[in-house]
Amino acid sequence: MQQLRPYVMSLAGFDPSAGAGILADIKCFEQLQVYGFGVCTALTVQTADVFLKNDWLDAGQIIDQAAPLLGKFEVKACKIGLIKDQDTLLEVLAFLKLKAPGIKIVLDPVLKASAGYTFHNWEESLEKLAPVLSQLDLITPNYPEMQVLAGNTAAQEAARAWSAYCPVLLKGGHNSTAAGTDYLFEAGGLRILKPDVQQVYQKHGSGCVLSAAITAALAKGQDLYTACFFGKKYIEQFLNSSPSLLGHHQL
Numbered sequence: 001m002q003q004l005r006p007y008v009m010s011l012a013g014f015d016p017s018a019g020a021g022i023l024a025d026i027k028c029f030e031q032l033q034v035y036g037f038g039v040c041t042a043l044t045v046q047t048a049d050v051f052l053k054n055d056w057l058d059a060g061q062i063i064d065q066a067a068p069l070l071g072k073f074e075v076k077a078c079k080i081g082l083i084k085d086q087d088t089l090l091e092v093l094a095f096l097k098l099k100a101p102g103i104k105i106v107l108d109p110v111l112k113a114s115a116g117y118t119f120h121n122w123e124e125s126l127e128k129l130a131p132v133l134s135q136l137d138l139i140t141p142n143y144p145e146m147q148v149l150a151g152n153t154a155a156q157e158a159a160r161a162w163s164a165y166c167p168v169l170l171k172g173g174h175n176s177t178a179a180g181t182d183y184l185f186e187a188g189g190l191r192i193l194k195p196d197v198q199q200v201y202q203k204h205g206s207g208c209v210l211s212a213a214i215t216a217a218l219a220k221g222q223d224l225y226t227a228c229f230f231g232k233k234y235i236e237q238f239l240n241s242s243p244s245l246l247g248h249h250q251l
Contacts, residue, residue, distance in 0.1 A: 005035040006219040007073045010212065011062060011092065012081035013042035013054070013110075019246045020205030025079060025212040031249040032216040032234075037075065039065040041083045048204040048245035054119065056084040059091035066092075070099040076219035077104040079211050082119065086132060093135045104137045104218045108211035111145050126150070126161055133165035138224060140211045142171040159185045169214075169228055171207065184228050191225055193232050200239035203247045210235040 010025035018024060022038040029036030041062055045052040062083075069075065078096060083089050089107075096103055111119060129149070133139065139162070143155045146168075150158030159168040163185035172181040172195075180195035203209075213234040217227035234251070241248040 005033055006076045007037065008034045008215055008219045009037040009039060009066065009069065009075050009078040010081070010215075011039045011041050011066070011078060011083065012208065013044050014040050015044050015046060015205070017046060017048050017204065017246065019048050019203070020208045021081060024205045024208045025081070027249045028209050028212040028234075029216055031251060032213060032220075034076075034216045034219050037066075037069045037073070039069075041081070044082075056088075058084065059088045062088070062092050063095050066095070067099070070096075075100055075103055077106070077215045079106045079108065079215040081108045081208055081211070082110040086129075089132060093132065097135060104215070105135065106211050106215045106218070107132075107136050107139045108207050109139060109141050109145050109149060110207070111148055126165075129162075130165050133162055136166040137218070138167050138169060138214065138228075140169045140171060140207065140214070142173055142207065143175055146170060156183065156185075159183065160190075163187055167224055171210065173206070182228070182232060184225060186224070193229060195236065196233065197236050197240060200236065201243050201247075202245065203239050204245040206235060206239060206247075209238050209247070209249075 008029055010022050012025055013021040015021035015023060022040060026036045026038055039062060041057050043055045146155040146158055155170060159170045162168045164187055168185040170183045175181055182193040184191040210231050214227045214231035217230045237250055238247045241250060
């Protein structure tokens with residue numbers, strides 16, 4: 001008898017190139033044998049290397065999409081990507097926690113498209129970000145995102161401070177001193193995830209795919225460190241799946 005797959009949800013932007021956002025997340029979810037639902041948070045016009053425009057969806061529009069799914073299915077984990085602003089995020093988080101109290105939530109704080117377009121600048125004090133962070137199971141900034149979000153504080157210092165509110169996976173793709181080395185900051189300490197490959201091909205949407213892979217692993221019952229370790233190995237394969245900016249999903 002076949003078993004039902006765990007249900008997961010992506011709240012993310014629609015990227016027509018399918019390299020990032022909802023379409024990339026759903027491809028990742030399918031490869032990892034979880035059933036993915038997609039909730040659109042923004043409509044973008046782009047290719048892998050050119051960004052033309054973006055139209056935001058507000059909190060009510062996002063919630064309207066998610067409500068019937070959460071009412072019918074037990075969604076184990078949710079990945080949140082591109083979203084308009086902190087007020088929208090807080091309203092959506094409150095809804096998710098109300099409808100699915102045990103849901104695991106991973107936030108990939110998308111501030112800038114890989115093609116160079118800046119969506120928003122969320123520079124805030126830690127006190128103002130605390131209501132968001134305290135509702136998350138993981139946040140996955142890269143070094144530039146961490147520095148912007150923390151007001152140009154050193155990335156590792158900021159990640160350590162944030163970990164008092166939620167775990168932080170500081171991605172190492174922009175780490176100038178240890179390229180490809182990720183740092184998982186938790187309230188109880190630090191774990192280092194070193195790369196298994198020496199060189200990779202850069203990919204459009206790599207941050208989306210990493211956070212989606214971690215979300216899938218959490219939905220399947222893995223602990224946070226194991227999920228992050230698995231996600232790192234998955235993204236390394238994704239990055240080297242093709243020499244182009246668009247990768248292939250594979251195990």
